[in-house]
Amino acid sequence: xxxxxxxxxxxxxxxxxxxxxxxxxxxxxxxxxxxxxxxxxxxxxxxxxxxxxxxxxxxxxxxxxxxxxxxxxxxxxxxxxxxxxxxxxxxxxxxxxxxxxxxxxxxxxxxxxxxxxxxxxxxxxxxxxxxxxxxxxxxxxxxxxxxxxxxxxxxxxxxxxxxxxxxxxxxxxxxxxxxxxxxxxxxxxxxxxxxxxxxx
Numbered sequence: 001x002x003x004x005x006x007x008x009x010x011x012x013x014x015x016x017x018x019x020x021x022x023x024x025x026x027x028x029x030x031x032x033x034x035x036x037x038x039x040x041x042x043x044x045x046x047x048x049x050x051x052x053x054x055x056x057x058x059x060x061x062x063x064x065x066x067x068x069x070x071x072x073x074x075x076x077x078x079x080x081x082x083x084x085x086x087x088x089x090x091x092x093x094x095x096x097x098x099x100x101x102x103x104x105x106x107x108x109x110x111x112x113x114x115x116x117x118x119x120x121x122x123x124x125x126x127x128x129x130x131x132x133x134x135x136x137x138x139x140x141x142x143x144x145x146x147x148x149x150x151x152x153x154x155x156x157x158x159x160x161x162x163x164x165x166x167x168x169x170x171x172x173x174x175x176x177x178x179x180x181x182x183x184x185x186x187x188x189x190x191x192x193x194x195x196x197x198x199x200x
Contacts, residue, residue, distance in 0.1 A: 097195035
């Protein structure tokens with residue numbers, strides 16, 4: 001379901017943010033660039049290292065998703081038109097399974113963190129969103145451009161999309177989920193069943 005590029009890079013940029021310029025005491029007045037730097041520092045400190053058990057890494061990663069990613073907004077987007085036709089119970093189950101799916105898909109990758117670094121080039125505003133432009137520096141491999149789309153609300157930022165080399169993860173996931181539903185005869189239950197299997 002996940003494309004090769006997203007599996008390889010996906011949240012690798014998230015783990016590769018090594019900037020140390022801001023402290024946790026400064027979180028109240030974060031700008032978009034500093035928000036991403038802080039998020040990356042927390043990821044490296046909390047999620048990397050072989051001593052962490054799989055369950056503990058997943059627990060910590062889930063906490064970071066809840067705090068720093070706008071999962072309800074992302075979930076509604078990736079469902080597209082199917083969100084409007086789903087019942088309230090189906091929406092709630094989908095959002096729960098979608099979060100579990102992201103945790104299962106990405107948390108384990110932090111165990112293989114190999115010192116990749118991310119350089120933040122700057123920030124631009126685009127249709128009400130802050131876009132933090134960055135490059136993942138990968139030793140012995142080609143560098144990768146990663147843009148972080150942030151939504152500001154109530155004085156805080158949350159990630160709503162990650163764009164890798166011009167490819168939106170949210171848009172790609174939307175196409176993947178739409179394909180699953182179409183192959184299930186247009187039934188939303190087909191996607192729910194797949195996510196149940198994927199998340200155990």
